[in-house]
Amino acid sequence: MKNSDQLRLEIMQLTKEYYHAKKHEDSIDVNRNQRIHYAGRVYDDNEIVNLMDASLEFWLTSGKYTKQFEKQFARFLNVKHCYTCNSGSSANLLAFMALTSPLLKEKRILPGDEVITVAAGFPTTVAPIIQYGAVPVFVDITIPQYNIDCTQLDKALTHKTKAVMIAHTLGNPFNLGELKQWCQKHRLWLVEDNCDALGSEYYIDGEWKLTGTIGDIGTSSFYPPHHMTMGEGGAVYTNNHLLAKIILSLRDWGRDCYCPSGIDNTCCNRFNGQHGQLPFGYDHKYVYSHFGYNLKITDLQAAIGCAQLDKLEYFIKARIDNWNYLKNRLDPMSNVLVLPEPSENSKPSWFGFLIGVKEDAGFTRDDIVSYLEEHHVQTRMLFAGNLIMHPCFDEMRNEQTGYRQIGNLVNTNFAMNQSFWVGVYPGMTQEMLDYMIACIKQFVNIAMAEDSL
Ligand SMILES: Cc1ncc(COP(=O)(O)O)c(C=O)c1O
Known part of the structure; x- marks a missing residue:
């Protein structure tokens, strides 16, 4: 009978094989209309081996x-x-x-x-x-x-x-x-x-x-x-x-x-x-x-x-590179889109690429989000948008108790009504980024052509 060390070694070996077989089956192909997620786990056999251990x-x-x-x-x-x-x-x-x-x-x-x-x-x-x-x-x-x-x-x-x-x-x-x-x-x-x-x-x-x-x-x-x-x-x-x-x-x-x-x-x-x-x-x-x-x-x-943790430096770099890739290529559309800017004195490790739709763009945030979702690009809102507008706030909002707000939160409402974001996670390939950019461009071109009719 094999002892526990031998068995553990075999299990680890099989775990690695399993990972590589599964990865092959799961690989994403934008040409097969597979969905481009805004984020996802990025891992290799080391995570599964550690988990198994x-x-x-x-x-x-x-x-x-x-x-x-x-x-x-x-x-x-x-x-x-x-x-x-x-x-x-x-x-x-x-x-x-x-x-x-x-x-x-x-x-x-x-x-x-x-x-x-x-x-x-x-x-x-x-x-x-x-x-x-x-x-x-x-x-x-x-x-x-x-x-x-x-x-x-x-x-x-x-x-x-x-x-x-x-x-x-x-x-x-x-x-x-x-x-x-x-x-x-x-x-x-x-x-x-x-x-x-x-x-x-x-x-x-x-x-x-x-x-x-x-x-x-x-x-x-x-x-x-x-x-x-x-x-x-x-x-x-x-x-x-x-x-x-x-x-x-x-x-x-x-x-x-x-x-x-x-x-x-x-x-x-x-x-x-x-x-x-x-x-x-x-x-x-x-x-x-x-x-x-x-x-x-x-x-x-x-x-x-x-x-x-061993991959963290790579994850951060990939997020920054993907964000820059999107920013450079979407820049020509800044007449209709509000593109994100890094804060002063900062080097952001981006979580996502946040896009605002200008007031006079000729289309709405919901129009572009629907188009992207229909074309298999997953989008996200800036989380709560304006948290005060949510059902969890109904009682406090109605009774005007338990919180205070400074001014009328115009920009917060812009985030709620006119912004959305797409992913920059390290699992994004250049093909996926190019596909997202092409979809956004296509949408803007169609919307602007319709607007000028
Ligand atoms: C800014 C921020 N804070 C807190 C959380 C909560 O983290 P968790 O989902 O691990 O509870 C999130 C979740 O995505 C978040 O985006």
Whole structure:
């Protein structure tokens, strides 16, 4: 009978063979009218081999791969602390809730306090603010960066403002230089939702830094369309020791203990401490300093993440190249289309290519989106468009409570009504990009010919 090592080797060999056979069967051909997705997993046999290894190990919960991933991801980002969690939304929840911890004393966010954000984005950047009973204050964005309009910040500020929490829209960094300075001046927290911007860089304090590492806390998502994937997954990172301690506690049931899964007595004081009003020496493993969650990942997810990390530099470069390819070739249509622009002082690692339709284009966003979808090009909206218009806001909107907005959010409404985006993910071949460009050109030519009749 073969021993477990021999069997493992055979399984790994077969796994690689399986991957190559499947890849061959799945290859996309635009001439066969196959759909061009806006995003997708890009992987090779290494991800599946790692996954297989983690499943044979059968540790299941966070383990050696999680530890390895957190260490390598922190090194990539150049941050002191990085914790994985089960989604980008959970990462945002942890980031926000960390700022409500009593350990932060007078800097903690209390229910009723205000947090400056934008409505043109993903709902779970804002959801934790509302769930906790704090008040989101929506500021408009600038076009064509689709990021917060910093000229509106002073209008949004009140004595209740405690933080700014926003995303780098589709990879395009928001004005970190100005915003960070403004937050420091007013003693506000800055949370960077970096879920769509992994690898984006920003020039600040005389050097290029990765987005997500410039504010107080950064978050990532590893859902498949993102820059890298674990299936489901996320991460929270910070250089602040106290925030790191709070994030870890909140992620792991709210406990005070910081032992990894399966380990006891890391602090060497397991039965030797006074905690709250518990009897002296109560088991530190079961002492709770926060009302927490359990948002850990499994080692199977982390195993995939480790293999993806090896490809991250390539993923980022491919996204930038694809975005530039689209931008150069769509430029002649800027008389009718609003094309995206990188923010000043930034090198974006793009999540998508966002296109606006000009007011007087002679066609609408919905016209061009229908045409592209009919021609097998998948499109996406800028997520919520204007979050305030959604059913989840009905009650608050009708009663005009629980949030504030600064001005009439004209550009946010432009994003909702007149923009859409297409993909730039590393799985896009030149053939696919050329096909998308040809479709957009064809549509514009037809629309303009009809308009001139
Ligand atoms: C900006 C932004 N933040 C947060 C999220 C949530 O990430 P997840 O889907 O992993 O929960 C997304 C999702 O795509 C996103 O685009």
